[in-house]
Amino acid sequence: xxxxxxxxxxxxxxxAILLILVxxxxxxxxxxxxxxxxxxxxxxVWPILLIGIGLELLVGRQSRALSTIIILGxxxxxxxxxxxGPSIGLAASAEVTTAEYSEPLGDTESAEITIGAGxxxxxxxxxxxxxxxxxxxxxxxxxxxxxxxxxxxxxxIRLENETDGARFFNPIDLFGWLNDENSTRxxxxxxxxxxxxxxxxxxTGGADLxxxxxQLTGLSxxxxxxxxxxxxxxxxxxxxxxxxxxxxxLGTGGATLTLEEGIAVNLRxxxxxxxxxIDVPDxxxxxxxAETGTGGINTASFLTRTSGDDDNFVGDSGIWESDSYASxxxxxxxxxxxxxxxxxxxxx
Numbered sequence: 001x002x003x004x005x006x007x008x009x010x011x012x013x014x015x016a017i018l019l020i021l022v023x024x025x026x027x028x029x030x031x032x033x034x035x036x037x038x039x040x041x042x043x044x045v046w047p048i049l050l051i052g053i054g055l056e057l058l059v060g061r062q063s064r065a066l067s068t069i070i071i072l073g074x075x076x077x078x079x080x081x082x083x084x085g086p087s088i089g090l091a092a093s094a095e096v097t098t099a100e101y102s103e104p105l106g107d108t109e110s111a112e113i114t115i116g117a118g119x120x121x122x123x124x125x126x127x128x129x130x131x132x133x134x135x136x137x138x139x140x141x142x143x144x145x146x147x148x149x150x151x152x153x154x155x156x157i158r159l160e161n162e163t164d165g166a167r168f169f170n171p172i173d174l175f176g177w178l179n180d181e182n183s184t185r186x187x188x189x190x191x192x193x194x195x196x197x198x199x200x201x202x203x204t205g206g207a208d209l210x211x212x213x214x215q216l217t218g219l220s221x222x223x224x225x226x227x228x229x230x231x232x233x234x235x236x237x238x239x240x241x242x243x244x245x246x247x248x249x250l251g252t253g254g255a256t257l258t259l260e261e262g263i264a265v266n267l268r269x270x271x272x273x274x275x276x277x278i279d280v281p282d283x284x285x286x287x288x289x290a291e292t293g294t295g296g297i298n299t300a301s302f303l304t305r306t307s308g309d310d311d312n313f314v315g316d317s318g319i320w321e322s323d324s325y326a327s328x329x330x331x332x333x334x335x336x337x338x339x340x341x342x343x344x345x346x347x348x
Contacts, residue, residue: 017071018049021078041085048077096184098139101146101159105133105191109153110217113190114199118142118161120184121226122202126213127189133157135189159188161203190214202226206253212260219246227253227274234262235331242331250274254343259284259334268337275343278336285328288336288347291317295344303347320347 025042052074060067081090111133115122119141127135134157138144147158184205190196197218200209206226211219212233221230228250235244243264248255254274259265261281269276275295280286282302290297297316299305308318325333338345 017075021075038082038086041090042078042082044090045078045081045085048074048081096139096141097144099136099144100138101134101136101148102132103134103148103155103157105131105193107153108133108150108155108191108194110195110197111155111157111191112197112199114158114160115186115188116158116160116201117186117205117207118203119205120186121205122186122188122200122207122209124188124190124200124207124209124211126192126210130189130191132189133191133194137187139184140186141184202228212258216244216246218244219248221246221248223249223253223255224251225253228255228257230255231258232260232263232265232267234260235264243333243335250276263334264332266335269339269345271338271340271343271345273342275346276338276340277346277348279348280334283324284322284334285325285332286320286322286334286336286347287325288320288338289318290320290336290338290340290345292338292340292344294342295340297338297345297347299347316344 025039052070055074056067056070060070113134115124115136117138117140120139133155134148136159138159140161143162145158145160145162147156149156190198192213192215195215195217198211198214198216199220200207201222203224204226205224207221207223207228207230209221209228209230212231214233216233219232221228228248230248232246235242243266246265246267247270248257248267249270251272252274254276255269255271256277256279257267257269258279259267259281261284263281263284267278269278280300282300286303288299288303295316297318299320302322303320304323306319306321308316336347
């Protein structure tokens with residue numbers, strides 16, 4: 001007696017239901033039916049989805065009924081938490097707050113300024129026609145820590161975002177990008193009249209840093225998921241000028257760095273997944289020591305490879321120097337150290 005293979009009974013597809021759920025939430029958020037606080041709860045407790053998927057893969061495939069129970073139970077838990085979460089304190093602050101800060105220049109002789117932007121684009125510019133040392137016009141999520149002090153002509157300013165778990169994701173930016181009222185941004189102005197040691201951090205969002213007219217004594221830039229555009233100034237115009245140290249650490253976004261004529265800098269770039277382009281002055285004394293994970297390295301024609309090769313199976317590494325680097329004064333050199341991940345490097 002012949003037997004026919006019995007068709008396997010499968011439960012509902014968790015992935016299909018998940019896609020439907022995401023679409024429904026997105027639609028309700030666009031229609032302003034779901035509150036920002038509920039969205040904040042959802043993006044805080046989303047690992048419950050991973051637990052549900054794991055349970056369905058582990059035990060749900062043994063029974064269609066059990067698979068259905070796991071799927072519907074996971075969705076029910078998420079829905080309940082979205083509804084009651086704001087009232088029991090699970091919601092991170094999703095309200096955009098506007099604030100302005102400023103500090104007078106006065107008799108300040110130098111400054112150390114630290115900016116920690118959480119969510120939103122970070123824009124830094126030199127102040128023009130202003131008697132201020134520092135100004136900030138920001139729209140932010142969460143809370144702000146702002147401190148300003150001074151001693152013996154040196155000012156110390158710190159402006160940082162405390163987003164209480166929303167630092168790396170902004171549901172407002174995802175669901176409300178067509179509404180300018182919901183956008184977050186950091187507009188920072190700094191006086192070009194005094195030397196400044198500058199520390200900048202951007203979480204979620206791009207960074208547009210026009211520092212070309214500033215007097216930098218040191219620079220640190222850290223970015224999360226957005227791209228970075230950075231213009232770096234020359235050294236201080238005095239007999240005691242020395243190359244300043246600059247560190248640029250990138251996450252998932254790429255970067256374009258422009259080094260102005262007359263600059264002397266020790267620049268270290270750590271890149272994640274994005275490509276990096278560095279524009280250097282044609283006549284500068286330049287040394288590039290670079291290594292990439294999977295990306296390539298392209299250099300300007302006036303740079304000659306002095307070590308390394310590009311015959312690696314993946315990535316590239318080596319040292320490149322301009323003809324003038326060896327004979328140049330140590331106080332007029334550009335040294336670039338690049339450690340790349342999946343993105344490449346272009347020096348032009």
